[in-house]
Amino acid sequence: MDTREALRLAEEQDLDLVLVGPTADPPVARIMDYSKWRYEQQVAEKEARKKAKRTEVKSIKFRVKIDDHDYQTKLNHIKRFLEEGHKVKVTIMFRGREMSHPELGERLLNRVAEDLKGLAVVEMKPELLGRDMNMLLAPAKVSA
Numbered sequence: 001m002d003t004r005e006a007l008r009l010a011e012e013q014d015l016d017l018v019l020v021g022p023t024a025d026p027p028v029a030r031i032m033d034y035s036k037w038r039y040e041q042q043v044a045e046k047e048a049r050k051k052a053k054r055t056e057v058k059s060i061k062f063r064v065k066i067d068d069h070d071y072q073t074k075l076n077h078i079k080r081f082l083e084e085g086h087k088v089k090v091t092i093m094f095r096g097r098e099m100s101h102p103e104l105g106e107r108l109l110n111r112v113a114e115d116l117k118g119l120a121v122v123e124m125k126p127e128l129l130g131r132d133m134n135m136l137l138a139p140a141k142v143s144a
Contacts (some may be wrong), residue, residue: 004029057136059089062112064104075115081118082139091135105133113137 021028092105124136
């Protein structure tokens, strides 16, 4: 259809002539209410953002000399975070002379990883940064 004819038709119907396929030969245009279409697009984008899953990085801090009950409590917190779909950064804090035994912190982080075997995947291996040793856990992919 001729461009002038399409414009006349769009004006008669009180609608807009919108170019939808500019690279086609000949270019493709459509008669529509552009403002209504744009509004529907924005509503759809907002809905998609609402449904999008946001993952946070939660943080749990341990000390090298941690009691078994405290360890279990923190492990339960980590399990809850992983079940909610969040990543967890596990940090071992060293004080004073504890810095001369980083293997104790690494052993503790490996114990955490072992206790969460089916629930979590180690995304970042234990690594020493200053006075802290960090490890990043991500939720394990559940095959359904």
